Amino acid sequence: MASTDVAAAEVKAQTTQAEEPAKVVRHQEVGHKSLLQSDALYQYILETSVYPREPEPMKELREVTAKHPWNLMTTSADEGQFLGLLLKLINAKNTMEIGVYTGYSLLSTALALPDDGKILAMDINRENYDIGLPIIEKAGVAHKIDFREGPALPVLDEMVKNEDMHGSFDFVFVDADKDNYLNYHKRLIDLVKVGGLIAYDNTLWNGSVVAPPDAPLRKYVRYYRDFVMELNKALAVDPRIEISQIPVGDGVTLCRRNY
């Protein structure tokens, strides 16, 4: 997801505090967090089905990102692989990504699209993208990416004003500020083509969607949880989409536009 003031401050505070060293270490082990019944099962998937097939550039970007203090924001390797497969299955060519961070899912997307594929990628923070960009260039797919620094809503609003942009995207990946997902959705539902796909990331929000009211939650998890749960309810009743909420990564809700 894109860096947000709340999340960034939270994580920075965590990495400097000594009070929860074990948890801080675990969060910094990129790829260890999952929604599954055990870490062993998650590792099994990674080691059996993901890592042996992970393209070199993605492996490199994942390892570079692992050293970054905000790495819990990155897309996991299993989700990166799933997205790449999905993009090929739907023959995607023109896509959008809201929330880039260092670019792991963006790289997976760029590798999956045909050579003349295009990705409009937006993030409020260019610095993190610059970490991944050299690797994306080395992979030979940077030419597919149109990166825009800044908030996504103004860009979407501009596109929505233009009738020709309606239905112009095959696929949109939203991995950004949870308190804006529904605002993005109101625009994306017209910008994605009929039969096209919007994927909302982190919709199971670390499993916190079912945490009891008195459960100890990190501040930013608790802060955004209400927005995530509201999003899930709204997507469930939106007649313009058909959905599937799958426990890949931190929970992805796939939404196919019906009309």
Place this chain on the structure above:
Amino acid sequence: MASTDVAAAEVKAQTTQAEEPAKVVRHQEVGHKSLLQSDALYQYILETSVYPREPEPMKELREVTAKHPWNLMTTSADEGQFLGLLLKLINAKNTMEIGVYTGYSLLSTALALPDDGKILAMDINRENYDIGLPIIEKAGVAHKIDFREGPALPVLDEMVKNEDMHGSFDFVFVDADKDNYLNYHKRLIDLVKVGGLIAYDNTLWNGSVVAPPDAPLRKYVRYYRDFVMELNKALAVDPRIEISQIPVGDGVTLCRRVY
């Protein structure tokens, strides 16, 4: 998965024994088993994103199946929803299903395909399919289904002999005897079209793929586990496919034919 002697005997024995009443009840609660960190999280997905959208015929078939003693073999509602979405995303028209049981995933498939869509469905046991067939007929989609009772391998072998059948399927769902998955794969890789999708079900096998050697496992779980793990290793290195193993249901491995 299709009924197998080992699994059926095991389940029958379980339902008559008093030694593990709690576990037997849990298995009979269709939809409660999952690979997720908690049952509460799984229920959240079902209640938020699945049940409100589940088509009436599928709900009815699920409820009828829940009363059947072998109901742990059924496809879960979240997986049924995911498959339906996937089929629409890939514009599937000509599909195959190996392993039908009462027909929940078959019904989901039939509802997702266009009116002239076709499904070749095979199961060694017609009796279970007959439980679901009236509901499938009432849903108005039975005309898409060509059901064949008997083992699938001979049917596949016959099709493979015919060059015209090569690359003739958009999608194949394999949810049957785990000790034959690799045998199915050797044939399906030629029968599915280039760019088409084979989905293997139960590839995380109740999480038992990471159970320690001395863990108490049900007999049929232990029996088939080696086959499942061998399958996973084989799919991981098969250059003719691109894969993604996702923790939906009991684990589904999606395989897109590359060449």
